[in-house]
Amino acid sequence: MKTNNLYLITDVENYTPHIGRLVSMMNYVRWSTLDEVEDLNVQHLDYLHDAHSNSIGGLLMHIAAVEASYQESTLGLNSFKGPHSEELRIALDLAKQARTRIKRHGVDHYLRILAAVRSKTLHEFASRDDRWLDEQTPFWDGRPANNYFKWFHVFEDELNHRGQIRWLKLRRKFTFSPITASTCSPSASC
Amino acid sequence: MKTNNLYLITDVENYTPHIGRLVSMMNYVRWSTLDEVEDLNVQHLDYLHDAHSNSIGGLLMHIAAVEASYQESTLGLNSFKGPHSEELRIALDLAKQARTRIKRHGVDHYLRILAAVRSKTLHEFASRDDRWLDEQTPFWDGRPANNYFKWFHVFEDELNHRGQIRWLKLRRKFTFSPITASTCSPSASC
Numbered sequence: 001m002k003t004n005n006l007y008l009i010t011d012v013e014n015y016t017p018h019i020g021r022l023v024s025m026m027n028y029v030r031w032s033t034l035d036e037v038e039d040l041n042v043q044h045l046d047y048l049h050d051a052h053s054n055s056i057g058g059l060l061m062h063i064a065a066v067e068a069s070y071q072e073s074t075l076g077l078n079s080f081k082g083p084h085s086e087e088l089r090i091a092l093d094l095a096k097q098a099r100t101r102i103k104r105h106g107v108d109h110y111l112r113i114l115a116a117v118r119s120k121t122l123h124e125f126a127s128r129d130d131r132w133l134d135e136q137t138p139f140w141d142g143r144p145a146n147n148y149f150k151w152f153h154v155f156e157d158e159l160n161h162r163g164q165i166r167w168l169k170l171r172r173k174f175t176f177s178p179i180t181a182s183t184c185s186p187s188a189s190c
Numbered sequence: 191m192k193t194n195n196l197y198l199i200t201d202v203e204n205y206t207p208h209i210g211r212l213v214s215m216m217n218y219v220r221w222s223t224l225d226e227v228e229d230l231n232v233q234h235l236d237y238l239h240d241a242h243s244n245s246i247g248g249l250l251m252h253i254a255a256v257e258a259s260y261q262e263s264t265l266g267l268n269s270f271k272g273p274h275s276e277e278l279r280i281a282l283d284l285a286k287q288a289r290t291r292i293k294r295h296g297v298d299h300y301l302r303i304l305a306a307v308r309s310k311t312l313h314e315f316a317s318r319d320d321r322w323l324d325e326q327t328p329f330w331d332g333r334p335a336n337n338y339f340k341w342f343h344v345f346e347d348e349l350n351h352r353g354q355i356r357w358l359k360l361r362r363k364f365t366f367s368p369i370t371a372s373t374c375s376p377s378a379s380c
Contacts, residue, residue: 007335009342010324018211025342032346052360134200145197152199152215156222159346163353170242 003031018130022151023122029155030118033063033162036169037107044172045110046103056168058098059161060110061091064117070154071117074147075124084113193221208320212341213312219345220308223253223352226359227297234362235300236293246358248288249351250300251281254307260344261307264337265314274303 006028012020037045037056045057054062065088068079080089090097132147139145196218202210227235227246235247244252255278258269270279280287322337329335 007329007333007339008326009338010336018208021208021211021338024339025346028339028342029346050361053357136198139197143197146200148199148211149197149214149218152218156215156219156349159349160353160356163350164357166350167243167354167357171240 006031014126016129018133018148019125019128022133022148023125026155029158030114033158033165034111036162036165037110040107040169042104042106044169045105045107047168047172048099049168049171054094054099054164055103056165057105057110058091058094058102059165060114061087061102062094062098063158063161064088064113065091066157067117067121067154070150071121071124074150075121077120077124079117079120196221204316206319208323208338209315209318212323212338213315216345219348220304223348223355224301226352226355227300230297230359232294232296234359235295235297237358237362238289239358239361244284244289244354245293246355247295247300248281248284248292249355250304251277251292252284252288253348253351254278254304255281256347257307257311257344260340261311261314264340265311267310267314269307269310
């Protein structure tokens, strides 16, 4: 992804002023998530710290799923159709099913899905304006939320899980010895 | 804290438009952090999951310390003076010293410090405007960052650690039996 202006929350070409700042924040958050995971192999991505823990792979799929879910509710997209819809649906709530079924993928699998979902968001944002960002509907507990809050929530949830990814990633250093290509199964991209 | 408009990222009285939205986001993030920790006792706040883990208390002090640090660098305040300066300084980098020295406090201790630091930020923001938010200086790796990014970083770091607090908080359910007042030491607020 482009990392020009990575540390500037500012106007972004093709977007209205407040959407541009939202996009700036989402860009930085995504860059920082990818920066944590790009060097991880399948064993790292599937690592479950304990019976209640999510894997890093599961968290990455969840991040994509939350974004897809807000595409449906705020942008009118049908984002749970297509080749990865089942994985996205499972990852939306990080329950046991996500722990047992989202695994054995190399990092590229997650990165491709994250990028595909994000690409649709950015495309849709370009045809909206700051008045759309201000539009409100009843939300959690029936209290009003505007579209800015809903998309802020998409990235604040990602940051929450990035914190957990960092925590888990540090533990793999104590748990695993370095993985080399020869220890990877032929079907997995390590 | 006030929770009116908790789910609206919008104009906030006394602040310019972009600062108002930044304040909206910081308010929600802080509310969500406090919501996680308000019921925790000293044993929960001091819990160290392993030799490399930070305690929830340490993370809360770190959140206050990061904000204090950006008050110094962007608002010209001298935020590491006063009764809690030593704790804040130790918590700024979450190293071994933070793990061993920040403990035996009830949650009110952390909440008071977080509120005191935040109060100064909000006071200072009221006398700045969106042009100040756009001001740039060389930052990480010498690349330019504006004040909006620096304060976005303050709350994105808090969210990162809130994710870790949630993870740790869930583990205390498996680790501790419920604590009652009678099991607390007289010096600790449980």
